[in-house]
Amino acid sequence: MNVSIAAQSPPIISLQNARFSYEGGVEALRGVSLNVARGENVAIVGGNGSGKTTLAKHLNGLLKPSSGKVLIGGEETSTTSVATLARTVGYVFQNPDYQLFCTSVSEEVRFGPKNMGFGHDDESALAERALKLMGISHLREQSPVSLSLGDRRKVAIASVLATSPRVLVLDEPTTGLDSVESAQLMATLGVLRSEGMTIVLITHDMRLVAQHMDRVIVMSEGRIAFDAGVEEAFSDPDRLKRCKLLAPPITVLAQRLQAQGLLTEGATTPLQLVEQLVRVRGEQQ
Amino acid sequence: MTRFEDLYTEADTFLHRLDPRVKMASVLMLSLLAIIMSALTYLLVLLTFIFVLLLLARSSYRKTTFAMKFVLRFMALIAILWPLFDPSGTPVLIRLGPVVITEPGIWRGLASAARVGCLATVWYILIFTTSQRDLVRGLVKLGLRFDFGLALAIALRYFPTFGTVMDSIIDAQRSRGMEFEKGNIFVRARKYVAVLGPAIVSALKTADMLALALQSRAYGARRNRTYLRELNMRPSDYVALVAALAMFIVPAIAKYAFSIPI
Numbered sequence: 218m219n220v221s222i223a224a225q226s227p228p229i230i231s232l233q234n235a236r237f238s239y240e241g242g243v244e245a246l247r248g249v250s251l252n253v254a255r256g257e258n259v260a261i262v263g264g265n266g267s268g269k270t271t272l273a274k275h276l277n278g279l280l281k282p283s284s285g286k287v288l289i290g291g292e293e294t295s296t297t298s299v300a301t302l303a304r305t306v307g308y309v310f311q312n313p314d315y316q317l318f319c320t321s322v323s324e325e326v327r328f329g330p331k332n333m334g335f336g337h338d339d340e341s342a343l344a345e346r347a348l349k350l351m352g353i354s355h356l357r358e359q360s361p362v363s364l365s366l367g368d369r370r371k372v373a374i375a376s377v378l379a380t381s382p383r384v385l386v387l388d389e390p391t392t393g394l395d396s397v398e399s400a401q402l403m404a405t406l407g408v409l410r411s412e413g414m415t416i417v418l419i420t421h422d423m424r425l426v427a428q429h430m431d432r433v434i435v436m437s438e439g440r441i442a443f444d445a446g447v448e449e450a451f452s453d454p455d456r457l458k459r460c461k462l463l464a465p466p467i468t469v470l471a472q473r474l475q476a477q478g479l480l481t482e483g484a485t486t487p488l489q490l491v492e493q494l495v496r497v498r499g500e501q502q
Numbered sequence: 503m504t505r506f507e508d509l510y511t512e513a514d515t516f517l518h519r520l521d522p523r524v525k526m527a528s529v530l531m532l533s534l535l536a537i538i539m540s541a542l543t544y545l546l547v548l549l550t551f552i553f554v555l556l557l558l559a560r561s562s563y564r565k566t567t568f569a570m571k572f573v574l575r576f577m578a579l580i581a582i583l584w585p586l587f588d589p590s591g592t593p594v595l596i597r598l599g600p601v602v603i604t605e606p607g608i609w610r611g612l613a614s615a616a617r618v619g620c621l622a623t624v625w626y627i628l629i630f631t632t633s634q635r636d637l638v639r640g641l642v643k644l645g646l647r648f649d650f651g652l653a654l655a656i657a658l659r660y661f662p663t664f665g666t667v668m669d670s671i672i673d674a675q676r677s678r679g680m681e682f683e684k685g686n687i688f689v690r691a692r693k694y695v696a697v698l699g700p701a702i703v704s705a706l707k708t709a710d711m712l713a714l715a716l717q718s719r720a721y722g723a724r725r726n727r728t729y730l731r732e733l734n735m736r737p738s739d740y741v742a743l744v745a746a747l748a749m750f751i752v753p754a755i756a757k758y759a760f761s762i763p764i
């Protein structure tokens with residue numbers, strides 16, 4: 218998406234000093250403010266219990282802020298039902314087993330569009346498209362429960378995609394997937410993104426963040442510790458450590474090489490590192 | 503999360519310290535007493551006594567009100583409905599076509615409400631003051647087979663977990679546009695298939711893993727097991743047991759041997 222247009226149009230997600238406490242008394246969000254523009258690609262990272270899932274559940278109204286505001290597409294979530302918000306925001310739960318209940322994959326994928334009252338034809342078209350995007354068209358007739366974790370997760374994502382949301386929120390979608398499956402999933406997210414989807418990804422895998430995301434929101438103890446582009450976010454090891462995070466290995470390597478005077482700039486992906494090395498050698502010759 | 507919470511509250515009262523076997527026996531005695539009594543006055547005395555015990559249990563305010571709300575509502579329902587269906591005796595207070603309400607009917611309704619209040623509250627006190635572990639241990643000591651006891655303990659232990667899972671499943675389906683609040687009762691009931699399906703699958707998976715985990719820690723290697731902390735009756739336990747037995751037996755003899763109307 219064109220950056221200047223993105224900057225002009227109102228943010229699709231906007232939190233204004235949102236606070237939230239669970240019934241037991243834990244204050245899980247302590248004043249969170251952020252804006253996400255249409256088509257942006259945002260990672261939410263942070264240690265266990267830092268409030269990532271709580272934040273994500275505010276994005277489709279499953280949780281409503283106890284104070285402050287959450288606006289999705291300009292509408293305040295506290296006065297909008299989850300069913301209405303679900304048309305804008307698709308939420309993929311961490312555990313696919315919490316949503317699969319139909320006897321076939323295709324039925325499962327049509328469940329969302331059916332709830333939203335798309336006509337039968339649209340329903341089929343949306344379901345087919347979602348199955349194809351996730352590369353599971355061949356599993357159509359199978360029972361979701363009997364599939365492998367990787368495939369179950371794909372079905373779960375397809376079943377959310379089929380509701381044609383404008384924002385996709387994924388809570389740790391790569392946990393338990395092998396590296397090929399993860400890479401495939403990230404590639405699919407890339408495709409969605411090129412079609413203008415706004416993506417919010419919660420993950421503990423900093424390599425995926427470095428490779429595939431543009432912006433990193435780091436949560437710590439219910440607050441946003443910092444919110445930056447990938448390179449800047451990983452640039453300060455001490456700051457990361459305070460938030461219980463480690464930079465991806467490539468970034469650490471690049472930082473060490475920089476310290477040795479072998480590199481002039483940092484890097485977050487293998488490709489960047491190689492480019493830097495090639496450039497430095499070119500300058501030396 | 504309140505729906506599936508464990509009602510036990512950790513505290514150090516004489517009710518908490520009582521041997522679980524004594525507590526179960528006492529609760530049983532008080533229940534039997536409530537069942538055999540029929541005079542409203544005595545039932546109200548018993549109810550007051552049980553409410554005092556409830557206060558002494560020092561259970562969390564939230565859990566107590568949560569449980570007692572049900573009990574009080576149920577009592578009110580019985581007190582209101584009973585006279586409508588039990589019109590025997592005189593004087594007749596109201597006669598409206600087929601509906602006859604008599605004064606004795608009203609007293610009997612109140613007595614039944616008090617009886618149900620006694621029964622429900624006394625069992626709640628047991629749950630409020632006895633950890634699930636102690637309950638199960640008491641039952642095993644009383645002769646329940648150990649593996650049944652373990653099954654019971656596990657079931658109780660997983661109840662809240664299962665509640666959390668149900669909440670997550672409901673959230674996941676709501677995220678796909680499902681509206682549980684819409685439609686008549688049959689439509690709504692059908693919607694719960696989308697919750698029960700995943701819930702049952704996840705419960706079966708958990709049970710499967712749990713069985714493997716138990717086996718890999720040598721469960722079943724010996725028929726009988728030893729305990730880190732044995733249950734031992736203390737003098738105070740015997741005193742409580744005798745008191746509870748007397749509280750049932752004395753009124754029972756008075757009522758059935760000497761025909762004293764209590």
Ligand SMILES: Nc1ncnc2c1ncn2[C@@H]1O[C@H](COP(=O)(O)OP(=O)(O)OP(=O)(O)O)[C@@H](O)[C@H]1O
Nearest residue numbers: 239240241243245264265266267268269270271272
């Ligand atoms: N249902 C709940 N009831 C009470 N407290 C909760 C509940 N869910 C989360 N919390 C608490 O809220 C805080 C934030 O939890 P949250 O699940 O948002 O963290 P997270 O960043 O997603 O962690 P993780 O990386 O482990 O998934 C934690 O202290 C957690 O214990």
Ligand SMILES: [Mg+2]
Nearest residue numbers: 269270271388
């Ligand atoms: Mg989480």
